[in-house]
Amino acid sequence: MPIITQIEDLRRLAQKRVPRMFYDYADSGSWTESTYRANQSDFNDIKLRQRVAVDMTNRTTATTMVGQTVSMPVALAPTGLTGMQHANGEILAARAAREFGVPFTLSTMSICSIEDVAEHAGQGFWFQLYMMKDRTFMSRLIARAKAAQCGALVLTLDLQILGQRHKDIVNGLSAPPKLTLKNMLNIATKPRWALGMLGTKRRQFGNIVGHVTGVDDMSSLSTWTAQQFDPSLNWDDVAWVKSQWDGKLIIKGILDVEDARLAAASGADALVVSNHGGRQLDGAESSIRVLPKIVDAVGDTIEIHMDSGIRSGQDVLKARALGARGVYIGRAFLYGLGAMGQAGVRTALEIIHKELDVTMALCGHRDIENVGRDILV
Numbered sequence: 001m002p003i004i005t006q007i008e009d010l011r012r013l014a015q016k017r018v019p020r021m022f023y024d025y026a027d028s029g030s031w032t033e034s035t036y037r038a039n040q041s042d043f044n045d046i047k048l049r050q051r052v053a054v055d056m057t058n059r060t061t062a063t064t065m066v067g068q069t070v071s072m073p074v075a076l077a078p079t080g081l082t083g084m085q086h087a088n089g090e091i092l093a094a095r096a097a098r099e100f101g102v103p104f105t106l107s108t109m110s111i112c113s114i115e116d117v118a119e120h121a122g123q124g125f126w127f128q129l130y131m132m133k134d135r136t137f138m139s140r141l142i143a144r145a146k147a148a149q150c151g152a153l154v155l156t157l158d159l160q161i162l163g164q165r166h167k168d169i170v171n172g173l174s175a176p177p178k179l180t181l182k183n184m185l186n187i188a189t190k191p192r193w194a195l196g197m198l199g200t201k202r203r204q205f206g207n208i209v210g211h212v213t214g215v216d217d218m219s220s221l222s223t224w225t226a227q228q229f230d231p232s233l234n235w236d237d238v239a240w241v242k243s244q245w246d247g248k249l250i251i252k253g254i255l256d257v258e259d260a261r262l263a264a265a266s267g268a269d270a271l272v273v274s275n276h277g278g279r280q281l282d283g284a285e286s287s288i289r290v291l292p293k294i295v296d297a298v299g300d301t302i303e304i305h306m307d308s309g310i311r312s313g314q315d316v317l318k319a320r321a322l323g324a325r326g327v328y329i330g331r332a333f334l335y336g337l338g339a340m341g342q343a344g345v346r347t348a349l350e351i352i353h354k355e356l357d358v359t360m361a362l363c364g365h366r367d368i369e370n371v372g373r374d375i376l377v
Contacts, residue, residue: 004347007311007332014085014338019187021171022084026334029278030163035286036278039309042286046318047377051364059366061356065326066152066248066269066303071101072353073320073368076345077307077328078128078154078252083111083203085338087196093337094121096345100353105154105328108141113206118148128154128252131237132228137212142244144207153245154272155238158253160231163280196341238266250305255284260294263302270303270325277308277330288319295323313355320368321375 004010015023029036061072076097083089090104090112097104098121105126106117117125127145132138145153172178187194197203208225209215215224230237242249251263252272263271273291275284287308295304306319307328319327332352336344360368363375 005351007335007348007351010335010339010344010348010351011331013340014335014344017190017192018085018338019183019190019193021168021173021177021183021186022081023338024167024171025081025165025173026079026085026331026338028165028167029282030165030280031282033278033282035275035282035284038286039275039278039288040311042289043309043311043315043318046288046322048314048318048359048363049375049377050362054364056361056366059357059361061353061360061368063326063368065103065305066250068103068151068248069101070103070326072316072356073324073326074310074316074349074352075103075126075305075326075328076105076333077330078105078107078110078126078156079330079334080107080109081111082107082334082337083206085334086193086341087200088112088120088202089337090117091120092342093333093345094125096333096342096349097125098122100346100349102349103151106150108207109205111204111206112202114141114144114148114150116202116206123149124151126150126152126154126250128156129241130156130159131230131233131241133230134212134228135240138241139244140211141207142241146245146247150247152248152250152269153241154250154252155241155268156252156276157233157238158255158274158276158280160229160233162229163276163282165279235262235266238268242267252307254294255281255287255290257293257297260298260302264298268302270305271298272328273304273306273324274328275308288315288322291319291324292322299323310352313352313357314359316352316356317359317363317371318376320371321373323373 063073090110094104094117103126107128108130127150249268250270251268254260254271273287287306291306303325305326306324310327310329333345333348336348
């Protein structure tokens with residue numbers, strides 16, 4: 001086992017252990033991947049002010065996100081196909097998040113179902129919703145999230161039309177995946193992954209298969225989902241979701257000040273500054289570059305979160321300094337999951353927390369609540 005000191009170590013290990021089609025699915029962006037790369041590189045342009053001779057004892061990174069106490073301002077982002085990075089992946093990630101004291105967000109397009117995660121990892125996790133044309137299914141899905149006592153509903157608005165990710169096409173990623181000779185040979189080199197998948201019954205989209213009339217397997221699911229993502233999605237649909245859900249509502253996918261104002265006016269509890277990890281509109285600005293503009297525009301009327309590009313505790317601190325109440329990590333925890341299962345997710349959270357805590361101290365602060373733009377050059 002290699003020595004793990006940073007998220008990049010987990011990424012390299014995951015790349016060795018996860019079949020190429022699923023690793024690439026998680027670790028890719030749309031088209032030229034320019035926005036995917038900018039999400040990380042733009043963090044490097046933000047410089048920190050080092051302070052000395054200040055009391056660094058009794059530090060705390062505890063805070064709240066939409067009123068929920070968290071051990072640090074981090075949530076696990078909703079990621080599709082999490083259960084294909086590692087067998088029972090959503091359950092394992094939810095357990096690690098619960099133990100660490102941060103929220104786990106289950107994707108609509110998860111492998112493990114809402115009920116699976118609630119039964120095996122505990123209730124109270126957050127649930128991410130994609131709007132689909134079948135409003136009867138949408139109502140039932142929201143009701144299932146209520147039954148699992150989900151702590152928040154995260155409504156994603158930036159996936160009305162799928163951005164093209166070239167690697168997925170090359171790898172034959174589909175529902176069901178294309179078992180080409182190349183893919184089968186690659187899977188044969190991942191015995192740990194293969195044995196795990198053979199040992200679980202959870203290998204399809206658990207929130208959908210068996211819950212929609214006529215969708216009983218992966219092949220019928222593919223036809224249904226191709227027709228269901230709703231390009232007519234608008235703010236009236238957001239109001240409809242709010243009428244169905246009486247808990248905390250978070251709007252995800254905001255990258256423009258005008259849209260941020262509409263999100264604030266919708267009555268949502270928080271918005272997420274996000275470009276979907278660079279997986280949708282290639283050539284869009286990075287989330288961290290847009291964040292301060294949105295905070296300045298609506299930060300006094302709605303709670304601001306952000307995702308896309310977070311790979312370290314320093315990134316978390318920089319986002320917090322620029323006005324984000326909290327951030328979401330997607331690839332960072334997926335690397336840990338693919339590398340070492342639940343223990344890997346825990347390791348990813350420990351790495352990010354340590355980096356956050358030490359960097360905060362070296363910038364002269366003991367309490368995350370007191371961190372602001374003054375820590376930046």
